Amino acid sequence: MKKTMWGGRFKEAQHDYFKTINDSIEDDKFLAIWDIKTSLAHAKCLLEAEIIDQGAYQSIVAGLNEIAVQFATNSLQPQSCDEDIHMWIERLLTEKIGTAGKKLHTGRSRNDQVATTIKLWLKDAYDEHLKQLKLLIEALVKLSKEQIDTLMPGCTHLQIAQPISFAFYLTAYAYKLKRDYQKGCDLFAHLDTCPLGSGALAGSNYPLSRELSQSELGFAKICYHAMDAISDRDYIADYLYFGNLIVTHLSQMSEDFIIWQSPNYKYITLSDAFTSGSSLMPQKKNPDALELIRGKAAVMNSRLNGMFGIVKGLPMSYNKDLQEDKRLVYSAYQDLTSILAIMPHIIETTSYHADAMKAALKHSYSNATSLADTLVMKGVPFREAHHIAGQLVAKAIEEGKELYELDLAELKIYCPSIDEQIRQSTQYYKTIENKKTLGSTNKKDVLFMIADLAKWLKSIEKDHMIGAQDKKLKTV
Numbered sequence: 001m002k003k004t005m006w007g008g009r010f011k012e013a014q015h016d017y018f019k020t021i022n023d024s025i026e027d028d029k030f031l032a033i034w035d036i037k038t039s040l041a042h043a044k045c046l047l048e049a050e051i052i053d054q055g056a057y058q059s060i061v062a063g064l065n066e067i068a069v070q071f072a073t074n075s076l077q078p079q080s081c082d083e084d085i086h087m088w089i090e091r092l093l094t095e096k097i098g099t100a101g102k103k104l105h106t107g108r109s110r111n112d113q114v115a116t117t118i119k120l121w122l123k124d125a126y127d128e129h130l131k132q133l134k135l136l137i138e139a140l141v142k143l144s145k146e147q148i149d150t151l152m153p154g155c156t157h158l159q160i161a162q163p164i165s166f167a168f169y170l171t172a173y174a175y176k177l178k179r180d181y182q183k184g185c186d187l188f189a190h191l192d193t194c195p196l197g198s199g200a201l202a203g204s205n206y207p208l209s210r211e212l213s214q215s216e217l218g219f220a221k222i223c224y225h226a227m228d229a230i231s232d233r234d235y236i237a238d239y240l241y242f243g244n245l246i247v248t249h250l251s252q253m254s255e256d257f258i259i260w261q262s263p264n265y266k267y268i269t270l271s272d273a274f275t276s277g278s279s280l281m282p283q284k285k286n287p288d289a290l291e292l293i294r295g296k297a298a299v300m301n302s303r304l305n306g307m308f309g310i311v312k313g314l315p316m317s318y319n320k321d322l323q324e325d326k327r328l329v330y331s332a333y334q335d336l337t338s339i340l341a342i343m344p345h346i347i348e349t350t351s352y353h354a355d356a357m358k359a360a361l362k363h364s365y366s367n368a369t370s371l372a373d374t375l376v377m378k379g380v381p382f383r384e385a386h387h388i389a390g391q392l393v394a395k396a397i398e399e400g401k402e403l404y405e406l407d408l409a410e411l412k413i414y415c416p417s418i419d420e421q422i423r424q425s426t427q428y429y430k431t432i433e434n435k436k437t438l439g440s441t442n443k444k445d446v447l448f449m450i451a452d453l454a455k456w457l458k459s460i461e462k463d464h465m466i467g468a469q470d471k472k473l474k475t476v
């Protein structure tokens with residue numbers, strides 16, 4: 001029986017069935033490089049506190065750097081005694097450098113180690129997602145500029161409500177994603193505190209400088225309270241929430257695109273690159289990429305629920321349940337990364353059919369509100385104006401005409417205030433021009449939105465250092 005590192009008091013080996021659920025190495029090896037970084041900072045603290053000497057420190061650093069290279073080249077395989085990434089790296093180090101390796105775990109616990117390691121990894125993940133979000137918003141803004149004059153039906157209840165421009169639709173998503181970006185920055189700031197030096201739960205017996213590990217690892221602050229630091233997993237839930245916001249928005253947009261690609265709409269044609277055929281029906285072209293985004297959004301949601309489920313009943317402080325966070329967080333990262341990578345390409349490669357969008361407005365009478373509003377401007381009380389517009393819609397339907405095609409003399413019978421200008425103002429494009437409030441679908445407003453978003457995109461260029469970490473390991 002190969003002894004585990006903590007095996008002093010144990011006489012029997014772990015049961016294989018227990019190992020199957022206890023060993024997390026397959027779920028946490030993505031943390032390798034960050035665990036090494038954490039260990040390098042800890043070794044420096046041990047040196048500074050004179051717990052280890054220069055010689056031991058130098059060999060720990062050299063050994064860890066070598067292991068980092070081996071991880072980078074995928075030349076390592078865990079053994080059955082390596083229950084998690086932390087134990088695996090400690091074993092590798094000890095085999096490489098001997099006694100000095102056995103000193104590395106002095107004054108720390110896997111509890112502060114794992115919290116620090118995953119926070120470092122998450123900072124990098126946020127950085128990556130924020131960059132991806134920026135690219136996605138840029139793609140939406142670019143398309144908005146191109147589609148500024150494209151009319152389409154705006155819907156509520158999936159029923160045609162009022163005419164809008166396609167650019168107005170697209171900028172709505174750009175603003176949602178901008179909010180997601182900003183929330184990502186806020187959540188990043190909450191995450192940016194260093195737990196290292198908290199020990200198992202109550203602090204460390206050695207005079208380790210928490211400020212030193214914090215600055216070595218590039219955290220903004222220390223996570224002050226030791227027991228809070230090691231039991232906290234808010235940052236995992238935050239990350240999952242961040243991921244959920246993004247994929248929920250993208251799932252909604254996917255749903256629109258799926259509908260628009262369907263034969264009843266034909267507003268868009270998705271490129272072959274993001275669709276699949278049927279194994280049976282040769283004519284099929286299915287919007288699988290978008291459906292998968294919608295499906296993955298559901299799974300993403302279950303991960304956030306899962307995380308709350310894990311923490312809600314935990315007695316203070318560390319409990320092994322917390323190990324389950326790795327699967328949730330890493331699979332969320334994988335899905336989020338691929339969804340954010342694919343979406344700008346879908347947006348760029350789709351063909352948008354302005355004619356079909358405009359044609360959908362035909363006989364939709366989505367100009368009726370605008371007619372009522374114009375009558376109000378002529379002094380008709382809104383409730384009466386609403387009723388008159390309703391009667392005119394019924395008449396237009398009966399005659400198979402648009403509101404602006406109804407005979408003026410007849411229109412006057414319903415309301416003497418109606419003149420040619422009012423009749424013409426029911427043209428669909430005019431109803432867009434009629435919008436006067438800030439943030440409306442009026443072209444002037446949408447152009448402002450596009451400029452506002454472009455300005456914001458420019459302003460965050462510098463923020464792109466947010467969370468950017470030195471990915472190379474520090475060597476001495």
Ligand code: ARG
Pocket residue numbers: 024084110111114318320322323
């Ligand atoms: N693999 C463990 C986890 O992710 C590391 C912490 C182990 N701590 C402990 N007290 N057993 O949670």
